[in-house]
Amino acid sequence: MKLTAREWKRFMLGRLFDIKKGKRLTAEDQEEGANLYIGAIDSNNGGANRIGQNPMHNGNTISLSYNGSVGEAFYQPEPY
16 A cells, blocks of 8 residues: 555644653752653763652653753653
């Protein structure tokens, strides 16, 4: 079957994914710890460092930056 542009339709990402916003956490507010912190970076799978604050998001999800390295999406296997 040949795919043509006429077969494509618009859709809302929210119909395919549960979209959840993170919370800004400045460097001075971060505590030392073992929990993954995802930052607006384009390397290291988005992992900027490890912090003491509890993870906000479950693992087995995709993270996406809205500032810094905008549009970088990474799979996160562990909570972050």
